[in-house]
Amino acid sequence: MGKIFDPTFMIHSFPEVLQALPTTLFIAFVSGVIGLVIAFIISFIRYANIRVLSPIARAYISFIRGTPDLVQIMLVYYGIPLLLKALNEKFGTSFDVNGVPSIAFAIIALAINAGAYMSETMRSSLLAVDPGQLEACYSVNMTRFQALRKVIIPQAIGIAIPPLSNTLISLIKETSLVFTISIVDIMAQAKIVGSRSFRFFEVYIVVSVIYWVVCAIVAFALSRVEIYARRYERKTNS
Amino acid sequence: MIQLENIYKSYKNNRVLSNINLTVNKGEVVTLIGPSGAGKTTLLRLLNWLEVPDSGKISIGSATIDASKYTKQEIRRLRSQSSMVFQHYNLFKNRTVIENVADSLIVVSKMKKKDADEKAEDLLRKVGMADKLQDYPANLSGGQRQRVGIARALAVDPKVMLFDEPTSALDPEWVGEILHLIKKIAAEGMTMILVSHEMRFVRSVATRIIFLENGELVEDSNPKDLFENSRNVRTQAFLHKLTYEEE
Numbered sequence: 001m002g003k004i005f006d007p008t009f010m011i012h013s014f015p016e017v018l019q020a021l022p023t024t025l026f027i028a029f030v031s032g033v034i035g036l037v038i039a040f041i042i043s044f045i046r047y048a049n050i051r052v053l054s055p056i057a058r059a060y061i062s063f064i065r066g067t068p069d070l071v072q073i074m075l076v077y078y079g080i081p082l083l084l085k086a087l088n089e090k091f092g093t094s095f096d097v098n099g100v101p102s103i104a105f106a107i108i109a110l111a112i113n114a115g116a117y118m119s120e121t122m123r124s125s126l127l128a129v130d131p132g133q134l135e136a137c138y139s140v141n142m143t144r145f146q147a148l149r150k151v152i153i154p155q156a157i158g159i160a161i162p163p164l165s166n167t168l169i170s171l172i173k174e175t176s177l178v179f180t181i182s183i184v185d186i187m188a189q190a191k192i193v194g195s196r197s198f199r200f201f202e203v204y205i206v207v208s209v210i211y212w213v214v215c216a217i218v219a220f221a222l223s224r225v226e227i228y229a230r231r232y233e234r235k236t237n238s
Numbered sequence: 239m240i241q242l243e244n245i246y247k248s249y250k251n252n253r254v255l256s257n258i259n260l261t262v263n264k265g266e267v268v269t270l271i272g273p274s275g276a277g278k279t280t281l282l283r284l285l286n287w288l289e290v291p292d293s294g295k296i297s298i299g300s301a302t303i304d305a306s307k308y309t310k311q312e313i314r315r316l317r318s319q320s321s322m323v324f325q326h327y328n329l330f331k332n333r334t335v336i337e338n339v340a341d342s343l344i345v346v347s348k349m350k351k352k353d354a355d356e357k358a359e360d361l362l363r364k365v366g367m368a369d370k371l372q373d374y375p376a377n378l379s380g381g382q383r384q385r386v387g388i389a390r391a392l393a394v395d396p397k398v399m400l401f402d403e404p405t406s407a408l409d410p411e412w413v414g415e416i417l418h419l420i421k422k423i424a425a426e427g428m429t430m431i432l433v434s435h436e437m438r439f440v441r442s443v444a445t446r447i448i449f450l451e452n453g454e455l456v457e458d459s460n461p462k463d464l465f466e467n468s469r470n471v472r473t474q475a476f477l478h479k480l481t482y483e484e485e
């Protein structure tokens with residue numbers, strides 16, 4: 001046997017693991033965007049307390065919070081094909097049950113997951129805006145929709161960014177679960193490289209460094225966005 | 239101009255306004271005075287439909303609304319007749335000074351941005367804020383914020399302006415200039431309903447004073463009579479307590 005720890009191997013395996021980075025980034029980005037859309041809709045349903053839909057939204061959030069991410073991925077992975085099959089039988093449609101790429105399941109599962117968490121963030125951010133702001137909008141005869149667009153949502157965004165940023169970073173890390181449905185992301189790629197040489201520790205260091213760098217860049221970018229979104233707040237000399 | 243008929247309002251089981259009937263004519267400056275919890279703020283907010291009465295009828299200018307049955311359009315028509323200056327300013331925090339004033343012109347009145355900005359700038363010049371157009375509210379003093387609040391309320395060309403203790407959140411150094419500004423607007427003929435604890439100001443600006451207690455209109459009179467010859471024991475007690483506190 002060679003060395004206990006092989007730094008050269010580690011460095012050389014970087015490029016190979018990195019080959020799968022686009023897959024990881026693609027899954028994280030697309031499910032993040034879809035998750036934001038879901039969150040926006042759900043938070044609005046809850047904020048406006050729309051009948052029938054609001055309790056459904058609550059149940060959805062509670063379910064997502066109360067079940068492991070991995071289980072959710074499995075439910076989507078095995079559940080959606082069954083659903084398509086049932087639709088085919090019932091309505092005579094012809095969805096190709098086996099033709100759905102695994103990556104679509106991963107994106108759906110992660111988007112549904114992140115959407116639930118982010119909707120709670122958005123709702124509480126909307127509620128955190130001073131009620132006097134809405135009253136002031138009404139006093140100059142804006143409609144509720146106009147008030148939301150001009151005043152309430154922009155302020156809520158400033159409040160929401162730090163917690164949203166946390167969820168988006170968790171989402172990037174959760175993409176490491178998708179190897180379980182045979183997607184080759186950086187995690188799966190690391191396993192492949194590691195099992196070829198039995199140097200798992202080295203390749204896991206490689207993936208952890210990659211996740212760390214990606215998450216740090218995203219965190220930094222979002223902190224910049226936050227500064228922009230809150231530019232109207234008092235400038236302190238610090 | 240303004241007419242309230244049989245207005246009732248409660249929160250849960252707490253009756254806050256009972257059977258309020260009130261008529262205000264164009265150009266009047268009506269001041270509401272009364273002890274804390276009397277219902278002054280509530281009465282003012284009803285006029286702007288920020289609070290919904292349990293029953294009764296409100297008319298301002300051409301708009302009428304009945305609490306027992308009303309539509310969204312009626313609410314908007316009523317609100318278009320008045321505007322509110324808030325105790326805590328409630329400026330749009332994410333909007334600059336000029337946007338605070340121009341937004342309603344653009345969004346509600348559908349004015350062109352250029353015209354709206356022009357009108358907003360004129361109003362801000364009038365209230366002495368023309369040199370801060372691009373500042374955000376967070377970077378203004380209390381007095382400056384309230385000037386913007388007044389300009390924003392003027393921008394909608396209200397038939398009546400509502401002021402809820404417009405100076406009570408201000409440091410003493412700014413109170414005088416805001417009162418001066420309100421007086422200037424009153425002198426131009428604006429109809430006003432004003433809640434204030436500044437009795438000297440109330441005396442000098444009001445054409446009419448209403449004493450409110452426990453949700454009822456106790457006395458409705460001109461300033462001189464109310465302050466000097468009120469025969470109502472409750473008014474007397476209130477004024478007596480007030481002068482006692484001021485000394």
Ligand SMILES: Nc1ncnc2c1ncn2[C@@H]1O[C@H](COP(=O)(O)OP(=O)(O)OP(=O)(O)O)[C@@H](O)[C@H]1O
Binds near residue numbers: 254273275276
């Ligand atoms: N949103 C609310 N929910 C429940 N009770 C309320 C609410 N707003 C006001 N009240 C109650 O209604 C009563 C009248 O309040 P209001 O604010 O109109 O008094 P006010 O005359 O303006 O007093 P102040 O001089 O202290 O401002 C008070 O007893 C108050 O506790």
Ligand SMILES: [Mg+2]
Binds near residue numbers: 280
């Ligand atoms: Mg009050």
